[in-house]
Amino acid sequence: MIRPLILFGLLLTASVASCAYRPPLDGLEGTWGSSELGYEIQFHGPFGVAAHAKAAGLQDGDPVFRLLSMDGTSFTARQLFADGGWHTVTGERKQDGKLYCSDGVKSWVMERR
Numbered sequence: 835m836i837r838p839l840i841l842f843g844l845l846l847t848a849s850v851a852s853c854a855y856r857p858p859l860d861g862l863e864g865t866w867g868s869s870e871l872g873y874e875i876q877f878h879g880p881f882g883v884a885a886h887a888k889a890a891g892l893q894d895g896d897p898v899f900r901l902l903s904m905d906g907t908s909f910t911a912r913q914l915f916a917d918g919g920w921h922t923v924t925g926e927r928k929q930d931g932k933l934y935c936s937d938g939v940k941s942w943v944m945e946r947r
Contacts, residue, residue, distance in 0.1 A: 870942040
């Protein structure tokens with residue numbers, strides 16, 4: 835009986851620890867926008883929420899971005915699109931300070947607001 839409780843405790847601890855991990859944003863904190871999106875993204879840690887939302891069905895403060903990984907100036911994330919689905923996107927912060935993003939089908943540029 836004690837062994838299953840110990841295993842459950844270890845699994846619970848591992849789950850909480852993995853949820854607490856936050857990849858660094860290295861200068862991405864703040865508000866970024868793109869005319870293609872219909873909203874701006876306000877970054878808080880690895881999460882982004884809608885700001886100045888113009889897209890149908892989207893309100894300010896709605897979650898729209900989840901950073902999955904970051905390597906230097908490049909990142910992979912999940913982002914909410916106009917179709918209501920979460921899509922994997924990749925991006926890179928270039929020398930001009932802009933974020934160049936793509937979902938593999940289309941590309942867009944985000945600028946700090």
